[in-house]
Amino acid sequence: MGTKLTQLLICFWISLPFCVTQKAKERIPRQRDAEFTDKYQACVQGVPGVQGRDGNPGINGIPGTPGIPGRDGLKGEKGECVSERFEEPWKPNFKQCAWNSLNYGIDLGKIAECTFTKQRSDSALRVLFSGSLRLKCKTACCQRWYFTFNGAECTGPLPIESIVYLDQGSPELNSTINIHRTSTVEGLCEGIHAGLVDVGIWVGTCADYPRGDASTGWNSVSRVIIEELPK
Template sequence: MMGTKLAQLLICFWITLPCCVTEKVKERTGRQRDAEFTDKYQTCMQGVPGVQGRDGNPGINGIPGTPGIPGRDGLKGEKGECECTFTKQRSDSALRVLFSGSLRLKCKTACCQRWYFTFNGAECTGPLPIESIIYLDQGSPELNSTINIHRTSTVEGLCDGIKAGLVDVGIWVGTCADYPRGDASTGWNSVSRMIIEELPK
C-alpha cells in the first residue's frame, strides 16, 4: 500500500517537473526573440556620408545706415612763414623767383586780390613788380559763393638791382587798385613752393 502511494507520488512528480522546465525554456526563448527584434529594427545604423552641399546665393544689401554726426572744426594752426632768406652772391646778378601753390578768392560782389613778391620788404622796381591777380565778379550775400575753386597757380618773375648779401624774399596778398578786398586763400590743401635762383648777367 505504501509502495503504491510512493509510486504514484513519483509519477506525479515526474509528470509535473518536465512541464515546469518546458515553460521556462519557452519563456527564455521569447525574451531572446524580443531582444533580437529590438537589435535588428530599432538600432540606428550610420550610413555612408552624403555629398557636401553647394554654397547658398549671396544675400541682398542691408538697409543704409543713418548719417553720422558732423565733426567739429579743428584748432587753428600757427601762422606760416611768408619769407625765405636767400644769400645773394653778386650785386650785378638778377634773382628769379617763383611761387607755386593753391590760390582762391571769394567775395559778396566784384572783388580783386593781388599776390606779389617783396625783397627786403619792398616790391621789385627793376624793372617791374612781380605779381599775379585774381578777379571775381560773382558771389552771394552770405560770402558763400558757389564759385569756390582752389587752383594751383604760379607767381614768377625776375628782379634786378638787389645788392649782394642776405635777401628776405616774401610772397604777400594785397588788393588791386580801385577794387574791394575779397576773401583770399593761399596754399589750401596742397604743397606750396617758393623757388629762388640767382642768374648772372
C-alpha cells in the first residue's frame, strides 16, 4: 500500500512541470491575438486622401435589339372638307364708246349702244353716259334717260336713270326756252352674266307726266363708259 502511494506522488511531481509549460504555451498566442486586436481597433482614423481624377470615357456599348412594333392608334374623328379658292389677280376691264354731235332728236327709243365683254359673272358693271340733254314742251313735261343691258333695265338692285322736268313752257314748241345742258347718267348694276353685253342708252317718258320734245347730244361729244368691278 505504501509503495503504491509513493509511486503516485512520484508520477504527479514528474508530470506537473509539463502541464504548466503546456498551458503557458497555449496562453501566449491568445495574448498576442488580444494585443493585436486592441492595438488596431483603438487607432484614430487618418486625414482623407486627395480625390482621384475621373477615368477615361468608356467605349460605346453593343446596340440593343429593335423593340416590338407599336399597335395602331384609335381611329380619329372625321374632318371637315375645306376647299381653297385660288383666283387670278384682278385685271382692269373697261371700254369707252364716243360720238361727235349725235344731235339725236327722238323722244322715245334707243339713242346709242356700246357692246362690252364681261369677264366674270360675280362682278358688277359701272356705266356712265355723258352728253348734252334738252327738253321742250307747252305744258309741264318730263323725259327720262336710262340704261339697258341686253335690252332690259337693271334689276340689281334698281334701274340706272336720270330725268329732266320742265314746268313752264311757251304756247309754241319753238319758243326761246330751249336750253341744252351736258348731263350724266351713271350707276352700278349687278347680276349680269359673263360674256357679251349690249349696253344701251335710251330716252322715254316719266310716270304720270306727258312727253315733251327731247334732244340728245347736240353740238357736242357724247360718250358711254363701261367698267367691270369686283364685288
